[in-house]
Amino acid sequence: MKFQADREVLSDAISFVVRMLSPKPQLPQLSGVMISAKDNAVVLSVFDYEVSAKVEISAAVDQPGSVLVQARLLAEIVSKLPGDTVSFNLSESRLGLSSGSSKFTLSAMSTTDYPDVPAMPTASGKVSAADFAHSVAQVAIAASKEEVTPVLTAVMISATAKDLTLVATDRFRVAVKSLPWQGAATEKEVLIPARVLQEIAKTFSHQGDLEIAFSANERDLVGFSAGSKSVSTATIKGKYPAVLQLFPAQSEHFAVLKTSDVADATKRVALVVDREKPLRYKFTESELSLESIGSDVAEASEQVPASLSGEETTVSLRPQFLSDALSGVDSQNVKIAFTQNPSNPNKPGPVLITAANSDNNYKYLLQPNLLVS
Numbered sequence: 001m002k003f004q005a006d007r008e009v010l011s012d013a014i015s016f017v018v019r020m021l022s023p024k025p026q027l028p029q030l031s032g033v034m035i036s037a038k039d040n041a042v043v044l045s046v047f048d049y050e051v052s053a054k055v056e057i058s059a060a061v062d063q064p065g066s067v068l069v070q071a072r073l074l075a076e077i078v079s080k081l082p083g084d085t086v087s088f089n090l091s092e093s094r095l096g097l098s099s100g101s102s103k104f105t106l107s108a109m110s111t112t113d114y115p116d117v118p119a120m121p122t123a124s125g126k127v128s129a130a131d132f133a134h135s136v137a138q139v140a141i142a143a144s145k146e147e148v149t150p151v152l153t154a155v156m157i158s159a160t161a162k163d164l165t166l167v168a169t170d171r172f173r174v175a176v177k178s179l180p181w182q183g184a185a186t187e188k189e190v191l192i193p194a195r196v197l198q199e200i201a202k203t204f205s206h207q208g209d210l211e212i213a214f215s216a217n218e219r220d221l222v223g224f225s226a227g228s229k230s231v232s233t234a235t236i237k238g239k240y241p242a243v244l245q246l247f248p249a250q251s252e253h254f255a256v257l258k259t260s261d262v263a264d265a266t267k268r269v270a271l272v273v274d275r276e277k278p279l280r281y282k283f284t285e286s287e288l289s290l291e292s293i294g295s296d297v298a299e300a301s302e303q304v305p306a307s308l309s310g311e312e313t314t315v316s317l318r319p320q321f322l323s324d325a326l327s328g329v330d331s332q333n334v335k336i337a338f339t340q341n342p343s344n345p346n347k348p349g350p351v352l353i354t355a356a357n358s359d360n361n362y363k364y365l366l367q368p369n370l371l372v373s
Helices: 007-018 071-080 129-140 194-204 259-272 319-327
Strands: 002-006 032-038 041-047 051-058 060-063 065-070 085-091 094-099 102-107 125-128 154-159 163-169 173-180 188-193 209-214 221-226 229-234 254-258 279-283 287-292 301-305 307-309 313-317 333-340 348-355 362-366
Touching: 002 007, 002 051, 007 032, 007 041, 007 051, 007 071, 007 085, 032 060, 032 071, 065 071, 065 102, 071 102, 125 129, 125 173, 129 154, 129 163, 129 173, 129 194, 129 209, 154 194, 173 319, 188 194, 194 221, 194 229, 254 259, 254 301, 259 279, 259 287, 259 301, 259 319, 259 333, 313 319, 313 348, 319 348, 319 362
Parallel strands: none
Antiparallel strands: 002 060, 002 085, 032 041, 032 065, 041 051, 051 229, 085 094, 094 102, 125 209, 154 163, 154 188, 163 173, 173 362, 209 221, 221 229, 254 307, 254 333, 279 287, 279 313, 287 301, 333 348, 348 362
16 A cells, blocks of 8 residues: 555544544554555544544555554654655555655554444435534533433434434433424434534534434444545434423523623632532522532622512522533523422422523523522
8 A cells, every 4th residue: 555645634534533433442453543545545434333434535546555553643643744745655564654754654453353334324414514513512511421321321313304403411400402404304313422422513513514314224323424524323222211391381480691690600609619519599589699508618609680580589509510501502691490390399390591582492401409508
């Protein structure tokens, strides 16, 4: 194998596939990138049985061939090479790289146990890549980090012909976002690991339109592609909890506040409490009072303007969870609505956080902690 490629184009391609690599590959070979050259094009691909990524770039190919080398090491080397082009030359089990006055030699990895990269399923529809990336960022933050219940580490994507709906929960909160897309008439519902989906969304965020493909065979795959880049991921099996039914149809009891006021005050008051400890939020007719709870080291409180519809209410909320919700509100003002606990009227119900305007495509339901006096 022998070819020459533009260094910046090659560096971008390698960085793309490396971002999809598993942080803990099952086999040493799965930390490698497969480089295949033929017909004046080079294809770089990675696969770890769960996620695959592939990108094709133009190159001057003198001799076709393929080789598997350490992906992250190659990415580091190419990103720091001095020349405008990079020359590759495979001789037996050694891959030589040269650019400007720099020369490197990498050992080829064994391909004996390297799996075949699965074929991409046929595209089911397309969506704005920027809108999709933003929606994933809004929702995936609510997915569980605990591997004990795998389905809760996923984002559920439901597709109809006109809309995609993304849902995530860790049992303490639920985040939902709907966005338009041009899709097939067939309805589909899949669970994708939140970590993987976040990386995919960020990778494609500047690609214009993003094609999404839902497979129909036994191995459920979801494919994402734009331009010469593609990623496929296996889905998580299992039944997702029926969290959408938890959202109230409407609430007449709510407060409207400036989003940045609540976010900034929450971050300041939270400085004096442990990460898992809640803050007390008291909503009155004209203001919200925040107060730290149960810290022997320091105390903090702050007030911000608010407009309340309904009676005065006090709830205890984890500041990080509230901050996560506020970061997803694309509006100058936020609406925090209060609900009744259907199973126990003596306990506070979840608070519903949305934009204060009529756009309810994003909503976030947060379960309060028990109030501590």
